[in-house]
Amino acid sequence: MSVSRTGASTIRAALRTASASSRSLSTSAVAARSSKALLSSRLGSHNADVPACKVGLARWMQSSARCSDAKGEAMSSPSAPLTSDVSKTGLYDFHIQHGGKMVPFGGYLMPLTYGDVGQVASHHHVRTHTGLFDVGHMVQHTFKGPGALKFLQHLTPASLGPMENFSSTLSVLLSEQGGILDDLIITKHAEDSFYVVTNAGCRTEDLAWFKKQLDQWTGDKVEHNVMEGWGLLALQGPTAAAVLTKLIPASFDLNTLTFGKSAFVPLRVDGQDVECHVARAGYTGEDGFEISIPPASTVALAEALVADSEVQLAGLAARDSLRLEAGMCLYGHDLDASVSPIEGALAWVVGKDRRAAADFLGAERVLRELKEGPPRRRVGLFVNGGIAREGAPLYTDDGKLVGRVTSGIPSPTTGRNIAMALVENGQHKKGTKLKVEIRKKLRDAEVAKLPFVENKFFRG
Template sequence: MTDETTEDLPPETLPLDAWHRAHGARMVPFAGYEMPIQYAGEQISHGGGIVAEHNWTRESASLFDVSHMGQLTVSGENAAEELEKLLPGAITTLKEGRMRYSLLLTEEGGIIDDLIVTNAGPHIALVVNGACKWDDIAHLREHLPDEITLTHHDEQALLALQGPKAAEVLDALVPGAAKLTFMTAGYFDWNGVPLWVSRAGYTGEDGFEISVPADHAEKLADALVADERVEPAGLGARDSLRLEAGLPLYGHDLTLETDPVSADLAFALTRKRRETGGWMGHGALAKVLADGAAQTRVGLKVDGRMPAREGAEVFSGDTKVGTVTSGGFSPTLCAPIAMAYVDAAHAAEGSALEIEVRGKRLAATVTPMPFVPHRYFRGS
């Protein structure tokens, strides 16, 4: 969910910057921060590297540092009602501890950011994309009334523990965490350290995101990787996992020029609120919902071994019908996959298309997403 586009400023450091480097991380600028793209070294049991980290996440549990994300809270009387004027999802009916995927939109229906909203009890919690967070904060402050308090919790780090063994690992450290189900959250105490734990993530696997005071982040990271089932993982594996999961990345698959209907995110527009309106962008999107989108975000399976990258053009015969927005080689499927926006007439499952890569045309087929089934824990 994170855009790479930021102003030309020196990258900031994460609370765990030294920890990443000590664990063999290769650091790169991303979303305004120096962030680990992958790890290597004798201390990594699987040997390190993007594919190894990807596969370890699928088989066991990986620890990702996502502290670049913006952690916000909105509080005050009628905070939920005021947020509903900006978000197309139902916030006032969201039960305590429940989470919802939603969107910040322009009046024209363009996507400012995608985010997670949680009813945290005394306030509404938002997690927004790292590279968008300052624009998001400005947008929220401009449009929320003065009596609503918006707080940016930059004193908090955010760690993501992802994979089929994540629940066992975390529950051993934080008893009760495994009782959470997908898209629920709660407060926990870890040896006197307050944690806000949500069962969610960006990999398609079961897992958790853990908000922890930044000055305790290293201690928590050490405790997690002390378990032999956990290894650190970086941006490279996070990107290949989210692509296999069919999850869009802001700044690539989602931009101000894309709308939720074209992006195949109409589920984020709560059905009742589509009819009642009252939220920013409703007028423009009501027309798109009624008339249908001109283009749609689709999944593509690509023949051969050569991956199609962002910006590659998609053709039907001699006619350009779309553009790839994310693409790469799937370690799980051992085949190239991509997301693209294509003309609605060519978006049906099974449509045969071609992608131009390095002067060659690669055969591609429109396929449902996710490419690899989600393994979220929704309860027994």
């Protein structure tokens, strides 16, 4: 999943004051930080890690007293009133109380980091224990009615018919030209009932697109509802299941909820059972859950989860490095309306039965590229000698421009500088040597297999 280009640009603009000395990531530095991160599992216990974390925050860290807008201009402090063009989730006050450093992101003020816990320490905590993310800025929808399945299959190349109830799939909203308008998660509750999550940064465009398509729809009835105010928490990490088990009835076995499956589960919150939609899913590459919560219970559930000694609050900074290591796309950067699912290395989201029917928007381009190959492809890169940021050009040894970087970070887990890029077809094979321009100097880059870090989804 993803955010708007504006949201990520906001954060990058706020972070460019990081010192030049913190723009490369050595393996030894990461190892040192990793050792420190493993010493404790509690929020606020990594204070000694902050200086070492500056490397990982060359992109993300900013002062605790100020936020920046998309142009890098000063905004009010995190506790100040919100402006008319930025919103907050139901956990805004919760974040402030827990030391959240708030930045505008996808149209919302969201936590970048918390207290004195650095991005790298937070990243490692999710890889070794459990992190709790507020993803309530994402847009939750329901599509119901006898025409819901065919309507969603008109807008996406997802194969929804054969899916079991309470199973989910990643898909993409496509334009008539076959470009990706947004990526989304579709969960099938029944043949006539679907739960869909789209990106906050695309909210206005997505809602307008759904309305346009519904107005033109001539099939069976479809009812579209936006679940305004509902909370959405992501509990991610190798101990996430053990944490969540403490809040669910003994009669429910989380082992039956494998990756991509979901269920309505009563969670024990403040002495009462609150029915939540629990999906085994996430954006980190770790085992974990995304929990949709009624508005009145969101804060109480967040408090109950963070009270567990395994759980540490995690913000946007860690979320970005975790998802990139896991090879997951960020909309507006790795994907946009010019990129097809085939170019985006997402050919697998095009169901086999959908290829035969060719009845979804943009099918002509998608099917052509499946057959003939796309003009460019999304790839992973290892980069030597610097951090390749979005937009950095890529060249062959003889100086031919063959692509551009779409996302890049110093990877806390691998100890290397990693990136994703769109490159010309033919330059996408693992081991291909390229040159990337960083600060007007050419650095060596090598095409790498995605993901950079093995995904650890629970499959039973």
